[in-house]
Amino acid sequence: MKTLRLALTLCLLLPMTIFAQPKAITAYNREYKTPTSYSELNQYVQELDRSSELLQTKVIGNSVQNRHIFALCFSDGQFGRNPSKLKVLIFTQQHGNEQSGKEAVLLLAKELLKQENLYLFERLDIALIPQINPDGAEINKRTNSNGVDLNRNHLLLDQPETKALHNFFNIYRFDATVDVHEYSPFGESWQNWGYRKNASVTLGALTNPNINASLRKSTNDDALPWVLQFIKNQGYSSAIYTPGGPPGIDYIRHSTFDINDGRQSFGIQNSYSFIQEGMNGSDTYVDNLSHRSVSQLTGLMGFLNYFHANHNKIVNLVKQSREQLINGYSSAKTSIQANHVTNGSGLQLPVVKFQSQEYDTYDSIVIVNDYRPIVNSIKDVETPYGYLLPKDDSKLMDWIKAHQFITEDAIPQSSVIEAYSIESIGTADFEGDQIAIPHVRTEIVSSVNQEEYIILPISQLKGNMIIMALEPESMLGLSTYKNFMYLIQGTKYPVLRIK
Secondary structure, three states: OOOOOEOOOOOEOOOOOOOOOOOOOOOOOOOOOOOOOHHHHHHHHHHHHHHOOOEEEEEEEEOOOOOEEEEEEEOOOEOOOOOOOEEEEEEEOOOOOOOHHHHHHHHHHHHHOOHHHHHHHHOEEEEEEOOOOHHHHHOOOOOOOOOOOHHHOOOOOOOHHHHHHHHHHHHHOOOEEEEEEEEOOOOHHHHHHOEEOOOOEEEEOOOOOOOOHHHHHHHHHHHHHHHHHHHHHOOOOEEEOOOEOOOOOOOEEOOOOOOOOHHHHHHOOOOEEEEEEEEOOOOOOOOOHHHHHHHHHHHHHHHHHHHHHOHHHHHHHHHHHHHHHHOOOOOOEEEEEEEEEOOOOOEEEEEEEOOOOOOOOOOEEEEEOOEEOEEEEEEEEEOOOEEEEEOOOHHHHHHHHHHOOOOEOOOOOOOOEEEEEEEEEEEEEEOOEEEEEEEEEEEEEOOOOHHHEEEEEOOOOOHHHHHHHHOOOOOOOHHHOHHHHHHHOOOEEEEEEEO
């Protein structure tokens, strides 16, 4: 019997015969009358772990209430050690009231150990995290026990659950990731409109303009159409994930470009990353849970089959784009403000009558004129060498530690140091929210005491994240969060810029 242990070492796995499937109770055994509980999940993954040497289960961290967060590592060799293999990370239930992702991954874990699916391991190492937010899941609540939306915490990284996820990612530097959620078309605005969306599975890809352009193009133009068709071929409806609406009331877009969510936070590190959003139930709990879970499973199998068929292309694309970040090669400009814009075409949106009880069917097609699928940069800055962060700022120091940023000991001799002066505070619209944005000017600093600062270069995997986080006029910056608003409340911005 293998023991569970913290993910501080590599998952070392040896190929052996597949054994009997676990007998632990899950939602599947109860015909999805209730979701799988944390204790049932705990027992299930341990039994599954004992059933095959293709799998090793790890505890990668704990929730606020000290529940384990499990990662299931599947490989026919040494997990993460074969550079020719594509390393895939699938994680679910950041939001505790989105149950089907967890159930789909539990089904997927069992499917991966079936003889007919072992071909996947010829080219893939696969890690599954069935539940990021076990505390919220137990009470069907969106947030964790600190009241924090974990899928808005990937930039701050101050919650134990998101720290565990990113620490695990940092060990293996996964090439491809899929963040699994649920969307709800049952809001009041859609009810008043009379119709709603009805796609069982919706998918989104990379959108932030600072992510490698080839990665963005491939995830959107190559992978999404392929996986969407795979889902349809299995008998489930699928569509691009398009928040917003209803038509005529609000615009419809292609999800967010913010780097504080699971997809973009790994995408900004030039991972081949996606979001999968299954349709929630009308009660956001058990309504239609069986259909929701199996359709989500279908989407995940679609991604794995696409990754398998295109593993060489993805491995090379990710490797090349990451080398550019790590070696300090970057574009001359970095986007710090952007918006969603139209490409001149409307969207054909299939809809069903709001009260319909049928799934994967539609009543009509609505043409959405205010459709904004493109992310356009509206403010760029010159890409710097790095930044100087004051050592006496404990919040910034904790942030550096949480992200495991690379720091340096000395400022390059030829560098120019700039300081920001805050002249006024304005506002900017970010996806319907008004956020405070300062207007600043810069001036050259003749000298600084290096002993007072941490030197944070951008020549690292999270380099673009660092720029967007620390530029004071960034609409995705640290200063847009309550805990860091103090950064822009004086006349001097405390972070210095190294050119």
